[in-house]
Amino acid sequence: MIKPICKDPQVLSQPSQPANLQDWPIAQDLLDTLVAHQKECVGLAANMIGINKQIIAISLGPINIAMLNPQITAKEYPYQTQEGCLSLIGQRTTRRYQEITLVYLDQTGHQQKLSLHGWAAQIVQHEIDHCHGIII
Template identity: 60%
Template sequence: MIKAINKDVQLLSQVSQLASRADLPIAQDLKDTLAANGDHCVGMAANMIGVPKRVIIASLGPFPVVMFNPVIIAKSGPYQTQEGCLSLAGQRSTTRFQKITVRFTNEQWTQQELSLDAFPAEIVQHEIDHCNGILI
């Protein structure tokens, strides 16, 4: 179901709770909401749709990838960039890493690791920051 975008900075600044199998339906809400905002959005975190759980979605190719409880386990190549966010007005400067490896649980509840670089890595870092209550 398409959900409204949460713009409450106080709620977005709270650390999200670990997700469980019971939270699998969040994936569909994130897919639907990302698709509805796809012309100006490449990723979302569950707290952006009002659910304080550690679940993100990122457009990493033809199909968006949903990650439950994502954690960056390796990173290299820090750089400065400007980012925008559906939950916040305007753009802000932030530090990101050129290459990351992220560990997460997929929709089949299997743990995976994925190495990303460039813009896909930036998307995932931004959304994991949301899970950690960090806003750009």
């Protein structure tokens, strides 16, 4: 189900709680909302739809993927960049890493490991920041 985007800084600045498989409907709502905003958005975190859970959804070109409890386990090659956010007005400067490795739970509850670089890595870092209550 497509959900409204939360723009309340107090909600967005709260660290999210771990998710479990019973929270998968939230992940599906994120995927649906991501598709609805595909022209202006490449990633969402659950707190962006008002739910305090560690769940993100990202667009990797033609594929959209949801992740429960994503955690970055390695990062290399820092750089400064400008980012915008569907929950905020304008762009802000932030520090990102060109290459990351992360672990997360998929929709079956299995832990997955993924290495990303470039734009995909930047998207995931932005959404994981949301899970930690970090607003760019």
